[in-house]
Amino acid sequence: MAAHLLKLLAFLDIDTTRQAPSVTSSSAIVGYTGGRQESSGLFNHSSNFIISGSTIVNQVTQTSTGNETAINRLAERALPNAFLDSAIRYPPPRCHPETRVELRNSIIQWILDRDRTSNLLWLYGPAGIGKSAVLQTIAEHCKEQNWLGAAFFFYRPTQCDDPHRVCPSIAYQLRASCPAYQKVIDPILVNDPFIPHKALAVQFQTLIVAPLITISSQMMQPIVIIIDALDECSGDRAQQEIISLVFAFANKCRDQKLPIAWIISSRPEWQIVSHFPRIDPSSTCRREKLDVADKQSQEAVHIFLRDGLKDIRDKFSYVFMEPQAPWPTEDQLLVIEMKADGLPLFAETLLRFIGDDSIGNPVGQLEFCLEFLRGNCLPIEVNPVANPLASLYRGILRNVNSRILPTTLQVLYLRVVARSFLPVKFHLKKNMTANFIHLDRALYLSCLRPLHSVLSVDSISGEISFYHTSFEDFIKDIFRSGEFGLTECDMLEKAKPHALQWYELRKREGQWPEEDNIRGEFGVPTLYPLVYELIGNTIQYISLGPVKARAPHMLRFGNVPSPFLNTFGSW
Template identity: 35%
Template sequence: MAVLHYRFTTSQGFIMNRVTTRFSGGLDQLLTAPSLSSHSSPSALITYFGRLADNFNKLKVSGPDERTNMKSTASSGPFANAHDFVVQNPVMGETVNMIMGGNTALDRLERYIMAEAAADSSARWPPPACHPGTRKTILEMLMKWSNDPERQWKMFWLYGSAGCGKSAVAQTFAEMCIENGRLGAAFFFSRANKRHKPETVIPTIAYQLASYCLEYKAILLSLLSDKPDLLTKSSPVQFTKLIIEPFLRLRSIQQPFVILLDGLDECKGQSAQRSFVKLINDVVRDKKDLPLLWLICSRPESHLQSMFTRITDCGLEEMKIDTECITDVDRYLRDQFYELQIQYEYLTGPEWPSRDQFELISNFGEGHFIFASVVISFVGDEEYANPAERLDTLITSLERGDNDGISDAKPFSKLDALYTTVLEDIPESVFPTTWKILAWHIYSRDLVTSDLMLVSPEELCNILDLSQSAFYGALQKLHSVFYVTAPDRQDNTGYVNFRHTSFRDFLVDRSRSGRFAVEEKAALVDIAKTSLFWHELNSKFDHLAERGLYDRWSSNHRAAFLGLKWIPSRTTQIHKEISSTIACFAHQAVWDACRQTCDPDVNPDILASFLNFDHRHVELDWDWIIFVNHLYQKGCLNDFIRAEPANQADTELVEKLIVMTKGETVKAVDLPLHWGEVYSGSKCREYVLIGHGERTVLVCFTRAPGDIYARYEKLTSDSDSEHFQDQISQYQRWLEKHGWNMQPQTGRGD
């Protein structure tokens, strides 16, 4: 057993007094850490405690007036097998807060990142990468740039046309940097797979930098522990506070870290793209000692080209489709065809493919790696297990398109012909299901926040009311362009992804994809109708929740939806999680999707679905109000929403309202609704009637004086006496609590 004593004070006022540490295991590793003394610098302390942070967080530290013996739970590192660990009478300041709060700060940061955008993310597996022996010139140039201490630029733009292999080069370069300990962070944007939100970029870079640079991690976690609100600030503020200023404090970095942004043109919004370029350019121009290098890869979109050509502190390199590129693509094709030849030797033969077949594919690809990659995936599809036949089919299709003159009419005609061939392989009876899955993957994610996106096969399958076999059968012919995880997993972490953004771009452009087009308005109609179904079903669960029968959102307590087509057999909890995700998605997406389908012209199917929707238990939020007002202004609602009683059932509901308000006056609403607007602070109460027959609901809107939030009270004919009395009691208590009788009621215009 060894006893280590420390007493030290830093210029930041950090003091740890009478620290006694007893170890009977892992001591040799601990003693290799930097020695500390009263003269230790703050950076030395940060480095030291950063190395101990992950293990130290697992231990309880006794306070000034207590002494607690405990055993370490660490299985590795300097505290491996240690026990009887004691820290006595510490006075803890900035650094210890960082250590003890480190996990909390890191967990908080993790909620703001896009983990799927990392170079080694499972969501990108298998990632695009350079085929062995290809792209040597560009990779050697990038490695020389990153290693050269006399480099001219700390910022580099690598650009090229769609499908030329930029992402493969970026991925391979990132992996080379990881091997050399030089990668700081990588963000692989993808518009098709929704890795494109600008607010996630800086937190993701910071999170990855912390995993590669321990000294930076110590500073970052201390900073986030003290100022957690930094994660809600603008990207320029985060860039400065979370990345630039911490790295300016580091003096021990021998070689700069590389930060890679691939596909910047797919970041959401041109203004955000320009902002990132400007932020990076400003820092490489003004902070020349900052130990960071920046590689940006993108298509040469006009707004980016305009910016980069005016920047003098940035290297530029175009990935041209030149002789070397064509040679590299041909090498990839030969190697992959040879692998297929070995795998299916009885179906291909030693001379497969023929010289003519190979040259035709090579000429059609014109040096584009994406074309070659899709060809190999299509020909080698294991579902068919007959590459010779698949290659014949592909060549016939490509030649047919070429003879029709398509190649001269469109810039992506060869790739379009290839994608068309892939889609033509899907049976006509199956394609409507395939279309629906693709439509939801492309458009549904823009309607909700990132935590409610439908990403797993189980979630998509169930919200679309598809069986597992129907779901996977609809995607069976798309293996070359669309990735979906297998169903035999132990959790709900699967995903579906486009293998390349160019396929998504092809689908959404009818001029390119023709009858296979997945256009936004048609997709939103399907999303809106489906969301209406699930939202109405979930509103009935909400009605039960109001009576305390279950927790309305929590996947731990809520009841799972009955009748789901694909019920995972692994655990009941996954069933509940899927149900909760579907409910939350529908709640957040439904009215926005409905509004978009009815703008500018009202879609008759959506209108019919809305008028048939049971509003008795639905939550009337701001998106609902916007949609209803849109329909009202279009003259589509007739008397579905009305301010005055139209029949005996309406009159009875108004009488119930009078009972609930104890005879106080309630004004009939003035249409269109203005309930979501901010009022002057005076109180207001008015009602509206929605629906017909037994589905009629009276909604009473109440806003207390000075309260920015309102209360929506719903009265229906199916509520029993006990529930109604309880509703009255709750409503009256709310009025009393919010000072309803303290001020006279006013109208909207008062």
């Protein structure tokens, strides 16, 4: 931009080596020719003319550069997958128009109350009770009213769990929704572009507290900031620190009558429940509990099931021999409602299972649901009443064909359990899972098709997304208990030949670390870490680029170090 300006000034025959009079106090140079005696420019011997905008051009350039710097710094550290309207959350959970009406109205009234006793609301309840649906609905309403400052939805399966990226995400959204905030935050980030990389408390103070206090006199309407599923944030201490920071700032907002309202939701996990009394002994924070036993939860499930089953019947009307016959019957609906026990997630999962397009048989799917909900398809030792959601997940897994169930479980193991002990860079993503265990695309997709009620699979990339983290927790539990006849040890046994094949390939191509760089004894106590490291390094090899899965018979193990072969051979 500066080079273009110099060319323009030369074209106009203006001496750029001399200081223009009044240039710092005016945006125009009036009657100025640069002080030359002789000139051959376009405006030679001209007078009484105006050249406007010379200073303004430079200011716009600086402002534009500053804006770009600020937004880029925030964008680098923000987590767009955790935003209200992110594609990865689509379609997000929402309240049915007829459910949670009383609670939603109460929260809206609290937001509008400038004399509220607390500027922080904690919404809590068990997994699957509908906390995210409530906050999604509240956030969308606030956005329609131009009240929404920011919303952050923690979600472990999509790696939206990093506490150090919460503040940049909130700041990025505040910058977009509040022009006054933008004017304050941009210079801050230009002066110190590494704020988004600093400690959580520093980020919160610099990116959120200070700018919002600065513009407090300009706030004419509520600014709502929502943090959902805090229990899925990585690290108990980080969860507690976020609560402490938000609570302290919310109290300051209350004392200064600022229209900033914070809403946090979580499961009632111990580290969260025990922390609130320490920072809030007087219980000033507003608390809203969602309970499966309360009337609203029961009514929500009843309405959701009723309308959902009606939609399924309308969608698959061609499979019903008698269009006027009731489906489901009142008795069938009663069984489902009793087992759902006030859990909207249970109802949502059940509806996806019954209305699965890949099956196209809602009548048969409903009959199967009723059988396993009554306990007829479960082992005697499994009590379907103790945990209805786990009972539902068991039934869905048992509906998988026994011939492909081991493959399905192996894919789930690598997707869920392996992530808990491998570094992020070793996580299997997209088609890497299929490559690792030598599955072609058709077999990979077919082994996951029966699980479409609990997860979604991108047909192009093969990426797996869980609808709720409770299914991920359930998968970890069944491998710990060996409920389906396969334990974690069995899964490692199945992964062993694949890991060795990839190990041999990488060793052969000269990209594997030398044997003496692999530390630790090869006895039984260190067997798991050894296999984990082996799997992790083969995953790193796959992730280096697009790799075609090799058939097992194409790989030999001549170059594998003997300690590895001995260890695996004796296991």
